[in-house]
Amino acid sequence: MKKPELLVTPHNIEAIELLAEAGADAFVVGEQRYGLRLAGEFGREEIKKAIEKAHSKEKKAYVAVNAIFHNDIANELDEYIAFIKEAGADAIIFGDPAVLMAVREVAPDMPLHWNTETTATNYFTCNYWGKRGAVRAVLARELSMDEMIDIKEHAEVAIEVQVHGMTCMFQSKRPLLGHYFEYQGKVMEIENRREAKNMLLYDKERGNKYPIFEDKNGTHIMSPNDICMIDELEEMVEAGIDSFKIDGILHSPEYLLEVTRLYRQAIDLCVEDSEQYEEVKEELLEKIEELQPEHRPLDTGFFFKETVY
Template sequence: MKKPELLVTPTSLSDIEPLSLAGADAFIIGEQRYGLRLAGEFTKEEIKKAITTAHAHGKKVYIAMNAIFHNEKVEELEEYIAYMKEAKADAVVFGDPAVLMAARAAAPDMVLHWNTETTATNWYTCNYWGRKGARRAVLARELSMDAIVEIKENAEVEVEVQVHGMTCMFQSKRSLLGNYFEYQGKVLEIENRKMKKNMFLHDKERHNKYPIFEDENGTHIMSPNDMCIIDELGEMIEAGVDSFKIDGVLKSTQYVVEVTKLYRKAIDMFVQKQEQYDEVKDELLEEAKQLQPRNRPLDTGFFFKETVY
């Protein structure tokens, strides 16, 4: 039975080594000028150092270029991709076809992962982008377990699925909060990297708090809960899903390290001795719950419920 890749989003350059030792197989990094909702900001030089460190541990590094690009940034894409090729990045993650075209010109052999976050909902679409040059499709977070398995059965490309962390519920290219506070005559320093600066939308009726932050890509409203399916990995591993992602956005380094250790243990145990995993999977879930802040309960996302639009 094939082990899925364990993909993690580090918060900084210093996270690469401890997360490698914790069991991560690959990392997604980048800068918000080109990538969406990153756990941390990496300059070009930091990306190069991260790749060197990760490769020394036998790990892979993928570069986030999954933003939606307007004309003023298009001319930068080829240069950025060429730099990542020179730095020996293992893949570029894209959503906008502009990145695909730039990669063909600047680095034709660069591995590409297609990720739009919302539109990868069927295997026909995954295969379309595969035939355009993508090696992997990152599936939408709103899919059920059955849908994911069906897509993997018919996909001509690798399939990546998020298994832990918060998910995005809303994005606007506009700086909605910043514009509001400016209208009110108040100064708001928008910074999504400092935990103490976190802002929330409060839904009193449902007793939910939705994390909200702004960056160069606009306003992002995140889910009130964190998904966690550490006790339900088996069906996707058996189906051959290629990559499981732990999203560390708005999480501390220590949290991401400990969660990575838990999923490493779960994956290895299921592949090597499923009976043992079945005996301890409830304990693994309980350990994951113990890591959660009180205001961030765990749930299973859309894996076992119908998506309602």
């Protein structure tokens, strides 16, 4: 049975070595100008160092170029992708066809991972992008387990699934919080905005708290719960899902490190000793529950329920 890749989103270069030792197989890095909802900001020199660090540990590094591009930034893509190629990245994560066109022009051998966040909902679309150069499709978080397994069965590209972390529910290109603070005369004086910590929309009627994340791509309102599939990995492993992603956005490096360790244990047992996995999976879930911030309960996302668009 093939062991799926464990893909993690590090906060900084220093975290890469620790996460590699904890069991991560690959990392997503990038800078906000070109990448969407990154756990950490990596400038060009940091991207180079991150790739070098990952490769020194015999791990892979993927660069996110999946932001929403207007003409000014789209015209920079040839130069940026040439830089990524020179830096030695193992793949580029993209959603916009402008990236595909730039890669064909300046880095035709660069592997591409298609990731549009929400529109990878059937294997026809995954295979469409596969025929145009993508080697992997990142499935939408709104799919059920059965739908994901069906897509994997018919896909002509590798399949990546997020198994842990937040889901983005809303995005605006406008910095909505920034404008609100400006209106109040509190520009950049709000500590939790500056550090992106515990900015929450509170839904009193439902008792939910929705984390808010702002970057150069605008305002992102996240799900009130974290996906956690550590005790439900068997079917996806048996189906041959190629990559399991842990998204560390708005979580601490310490949290991400410990969660990576636990998922590494779960994946290894699931592949090598399924009976022992069955025995310990509830314990692994309990350990993650102990790590969770109070306002971030765990659930299984849409894995076991139908999404209504």
